[in-house]
Amino acid sequence: MMKRPLVFGLCLFWALVTLFPLYWTFVTSLKPPTAVNGGPTYIPYVDFMPTLQAYIDAFSGIRGDFINPFINSALIAVSATALSVTFGTMAAYALVRFEFRIRLGSGLIFAAVAIGGFLLFNETFGFSRAQAMGLAFLAALPACLIANRLPLPGPVLGNKDVLFWFVSQRMFPPIVTAFALFLLYSEIGKEGFKLLDSYLGMVLCYTAFSIPIVVWLMRDFLATLPVEIEEAALVDDVPRMRIFFEIVVPMARPGLIATSLITLAFIWNEFLFSLLLTTSNWQTLPILLAGQNSYRGDEWWAISVAAMFGIAPMIVVAMLLAKLMRSGLTLGGIR
């Protein structure tokens, strides 16, 4: 009986620890400059008179354009989340329901043809880098698909290895790929196809980097769904695609919502890729927030307003999705 108050106390303590920064940011955004510069103040109306001046300044554009980065962030995050959850879930479904057998040899052939082809097209035939890359890829893909059907020596990889490959994409520091991606985008840009500082470039990049997480999360979730339900549909001659969209997706709703939320938060907060791949047109909110400090000095009330722009949408989305998720959890398989 002594345990309950203790657990409750600990939970309360931890809630305060996590909520305090949110409170502090919110309160600071309402402070007049004098309430910040003269040492810490905590409670509005008691310690200081709250003011909306910082918000008014922000909307009037005194501290740079907030609205555009906000819209950019929202557009990019929502699009990339939708794409990565869609394709990642499909990939996860395939990994759960079908058995893949991939020869390591065919993977090596892909690498060899891709690199060799690039060098050949670029240096011997004089194609530009981007063109050589595209051609080499077009040659490598069928080559490895054909090679996979041949009885090559060497190990055969299964679904577990494919999953590991997906997850491994997220194991090295993102800066490694960020530079490569920057070079890739700028080479493609030289062909007149603009990816740097563009909507498409950002969405593609975030989609690619979110898919591993989606695959990883959704694979575990889909594996818990009873296979008989899909088999009943198969016997009834329902095409695979309809089984996926009309039966699996509704059953997987709680998992899809949770995964979307995690992906959305990841993309919304992402900093490094945006820093490297955008300049002005498609700059996202995190870049803007990071730049606040150097823009006009330590004006914490204004910086807090900017932070609120970053935090508020995620809180709203999280609450909406959590509600959806709870109603979805009551579905699930029928035993």
Added chain:
Amino acid sequence: MAYVQLQGVSKAFDDVTVIPALDLEIADTEFVVLVGPSGCGKTTTLRMIAGLEAASGGVIKIGERAVTDLRPGLRNCAMVFQNYALYPHMTVADNIGYGMKVRRMPKEEIAGRIAEAARILGLEPYLDRRPKQLSGGQRQRVAIGRAIVRQPDVFLFDEPLSNLDAKLRIEMRTEIKNLHRRLNSTMVYVTHDQVEAMTMADRVVVMNEGRIEQAADPITLYERPANTFVAAFIGAPSMNFVPATVIAKGEGLALRLDDGSELGIPRERWDRYGAHKDRPVTFGLRPEHNAGGAEGEAVITMTARAIEPLGPHTLLIGEAAGRGYTAQVDSHFPAAPDQQVPISLDMTKMHVFDPENGRAL
């Protein structure tokens, strides 16, 4: 014509062969029950017919059509699963109608078939409910409704009643049988419950370790089991098996048990067992072909260890001739635990098996 034919169908998972070449013919409109102990390959066989599992070898035909390499949807089978496998996010009506909707049937026809199935299965009050809001028996009826509206060549049932309580199981048993009579279609039904098998089937296929031990109508299976496995599996309580030797006695034959008692073999069997004179055999007799007391012609002494009154009769469970033995006696037969009692055997119902391979002689 929707007969089902398995010719040399086998199944191996990786290197493990779970079904060696299996031959089975199921006639049009026949109700066949596959029965056998857990893990004997009943579900695997059914899933191979449905196309959910690829056969490792052999040919599967459904009504003249070789379907071995056809995907499940093209085989025109309907399957009812043990766990119902209803679509949890759809109402009962949508569950039943979904397949037809996918096949783009006209709306009126879909509605008509749903209504018809609901009427047959008594589901009319529940058409707007979700599966979660139904009882187990209702869910299974929805699953059966989904199968009916398909108007399939073959119905496949995989232990559809095993998640239901005993009373409901008996009700649904009758319902499925009635359904078979009404629809007059071919049905393959898997169960490990031998009572279900006996009561429902036109023909029972007893399987063991992927092989068919015997396929016959229920009465034949009961009266003339092909081997000790079938003899032991069919009938409850299980048949008694006692080692014995066929000996000459007078002008006829008898069985001598290990305890020295001799049991006369009825005259009409003398020809059949003559060739086995002086050879060891396994003598089999069902518990219900025993009676308490020494009034009969063949009498053994049994030590009763447990006495189970069932109402209409009582079971004595114990030993005779050094083997476990169960006898069904009159409810008022006086017996007490650990007591030796005389038991009369009805030798016209006797079975004799080869002790080496278990085959009936």
